[in-house]
């Protein structure tokens with residue numbers, strides 16, 4: 001029996017260590033470990049014939065169950081385990097002639113255990129609430145860190161990291177990728193004519209238009225002022241130019257707030273071996289500059 005106990009104990013420890021490397025099986029392994037520990041404690045109580053030192057081990061079960069199974073499951077498992085142990089021990093006192101405890105002491109153990117379960121439930125609930133609060137808070141901070149406040153698109157910091165990611169993946173997997181830089185034409189006039197607030201609304205609407213027109217794998221963000229950058233993964237230059245042209249027509253056809261219409265100029269640059277962040281941005285900037293220079297409301301690529 002003792003050998004079996006050691007074996008079960010070793011299995012429980014082994015499974016617990018394995019958990020660290022198999023997080024996808026966390027629930028199944030947690031249940032198995034909890035069950036093994038419940039069996040170990042129950043067997044120990046039975047073979048020691050309910051000696052008081054053995055009964056102390058009962059108190060270790062609720063913390064383990066809460067730790068491994070979480071608040072709700074830990075509570076239910078602890079209650080079931082203790083109800084079964086209590087029934088078993090009450091029955092056992094009839095069979096064990098020299099039972100080392102009285103019903104009174106068993107009641108005391110029962111009451112102390114109920115108190116322990118309630119305290120652990122409270123601690124677990126507080127821990128879970130704190131965890132959810134921190135999780136929500138960190139998601140909110142993460143959102144703020146990568147989002148442009150006005151348009152809700154990604155901000156410059158996120159675009160920088162998306163650009164670095166795209167470059168790394170492209171170099172590693174020999175794939176294509178392109179960037180598109182667009183700038184609203186004569187935006188100063190919009191501000192001067194309708195006011196800065198209307199200008200802001202147009203930037204917001206343009207942000208929504210861009211968001212609806214990029215794939216989930218692409219990244220669209222505000223590069224600064226009235227400039228927006230798209231990082232288009234797995235886009236050849238030809239595809240990126242077509243994409244930019246579609247967007248340009250969509251912007252031209254769109255009726256913004258108060259019936260205002262705007263146009264935008266587009267620069268397109270595609271990855272060339274040896275590129276880094278600054279070289280590809282320099283080319284897309286030059287392409288955009290040429291689009292402006294050649295009359296605006298057009299798309300120019302770094303191959304033209």
Ligand SMILES: Nc1nc2c(ncn2[C@@H]2O[C@H](COP(=O)(O)OP(=O)(O)OP(=O)(O)O)[C@@H](O)[C@H]2O)c(=O)[nH]1
Pocket residue numbers: 150183184185186187188189191195196197198199200203224225226292296
């Ligand atoms: N409303 C608003 N305007 C902005 C914002 N950021 C930049 N601008 C304005 O964008 C305008 C950019 O002006 P310019 O750089 O002269 O360019 P443009 O008038 O668009 O002319 P081209 O780019 O040459 O076609 C300026 O008037 C800025 O004040 C913003 O967040 N909100």
